[in-house]
Amino acid sequence: MLDYKKVDLHLHFDGSLPIEWAWETAQKELGLTDKEAFIKSMQVDEDTHSLYDYLARFDMPLKLLQSEDNLYEAMKALILELDQQGLLYAEIRFAPQQHIKQGLSQKQVVDILCQAKEDALRECTQLHVNFILCMMILGEEKLTHELNEETLYLAKEYQNRGVVAVDLAGAEGMAPMEDFRELFMKAKELGLVYTIHAGESYGPMNIEKALSFGALRIGHGTSAIQDEKVMELLKEKKVPLEVCITSNVHSEAVNDYEAHPIKSYLDQGILICVCTDNMTISDTNLDKEYDILLQKLGFTMEDLIACNQRALESSFASEEEKQKLLTAFRSGSWN
Numbered sequence: 380m381l382d383y384k385k386v387d388l389h390l391h392f393d394g395s396l397p398i399e400w401a402w403e404t405a406q407k408e409l410g411l412t413d414k415e416a417f418i419k420s421m422q423v424d425e426d427t428h429s430l431y432d433y434l435a436r437f438d439m440p441l442k443l444l445q446s447e448d449n450l451y452e453a454m455k456a457l458i459l460e461l462d463q464q465g466l467l468y469a470e471i472r473f474a475p476q477q478h479i480k481q482g483l484s485q486k487q488v489v490d491i492l493c494q495a496k497e498d499a500l501r502e503c504t505q506l507h508v509n510f511i512l513c514m515m516i517l518g519e520e521k522l523t524h525e526l527n528e529e530t531l532y533l534a535k536e537y538q539n540r541g542v543v544a545v546d547l548a549g550a551e552g553m554a555p556m557e558d559f560r561e562l563f564m565k566a567k568e569l570g571l572v573y574t575i576h577a578g579e580s581y582g583p584m585n586i587e588k589a590l591s592f593g594a595l596r597i598g599h600g601t602s603a604i605q606d607e608k609v610m611e612l613l614k615e616k617k618v619p620l621e622v623c624i625t626s627n628v629h630s631e632a633v634n635d636y637e638a639h640p641i642k643s644y645l646d647q648g649i650l651i652c653v654c655t656d657n658m659t660i661s662d663t664n665l666d667k668e669y670d671i672l673l674q675k676l677g678f679t680m681e682d683l684i685a686c687n688q689r690a691l692e693s694s695f696a697s698e699e700e701k702q703k704l705l706t707a708f709r710s711g712s713w714n
């Protein structure tokens with residue numbers, strides 16, 4: 380474990396379920412008996428060849444995350460695990476509409492997860508957590524328009540309980556990014572800030588589009604490297620990329636680690652934050668991501684520390700909270 384404060388700004392709740400909690404719950408509720416097969420159903424393997432295969436690994440976690448009790452327990456377990464891993468700060472994201480298949484409302488989902496966060500944080504040694512609510516692309520924009528709009532209003536309503544931003548996640552490219560402009564204009568009207576998944580399974584034009592919507596951060600941005608104009612825009616607007624290298628290999632956004640543009644981004648002055656995306660599905664954590672960056676991609680410890688400081692500066696925490704976090708980051712203390 381590296382001896383400095385870690386920060387993760389791009390971490391999906393459903394893709395990062397603590398495996399022991401998930402297995403216990405699956406035995407109890409689904410009557411499963413084969414742990415190996417269970418883990419295989421949730422983790423990327425040689426049969427995963429695209430973002431769509433990758434997204435299928437969410438089926439099991441989402442099956443388990445449909446009741447208030449399970450949502451509560453799973454979020455609590457995840458936050459305690461992140462604290463144990465030595466994180467100082469995490470922005471955990473989830474899409475409330477993915478948890479309403481057994482009758483909960485989006486509001487109930489957000490409410491119970493805020494409760495779980497507040498209870499878990501009382502048991503943490505140093506971790507601080509805020510939430511990002513995801514809107515979803517599951518096909519044409521109109522399929523999820525109403526649910527996405529409801530998510531925006533909830534993000535506004537729960538700002539005082541640590542919901543700090545919104546996002547657009549799901550199957551990038553299944554619908555044109557432009558179709559989501561109206562929702563982001565609504566978000567802006569409500570005073571919400573946002574990051575947007577863009578340029579992961581689709582070209583750099585989606586990043587350009589997300590920037591034109593006013594995104595303050597970009598999730599992935601893997602394809603930015605293909606377009607000099609987009610690279611310049613990212614630099615000029617100082618919009619950081621939330622980079623998740625293992626996830627990008629697993630969803631085949633890049634062929635392998637060596638083909639990942641993260642080092643070029645760093646060298647060319649694009650702001651980057653190192654993130655995990657989906658710890659369980661990709662069987663990873665920040666320490667594993669850092670090791671790969673150090674061993675395969677030419678990063679130094681100083682680069683990683685600078686990335687984490689950058690992540691705190693780019694976080695959606697309030698100014699006051701951000702200053703406290705930065706002080707803790709530099710001094711090693713937190714209260």
Ligand SMILES: [Zn+2]
Pocket residue numbers: 389391548576598656
């Ligand atoms: Zn993501």
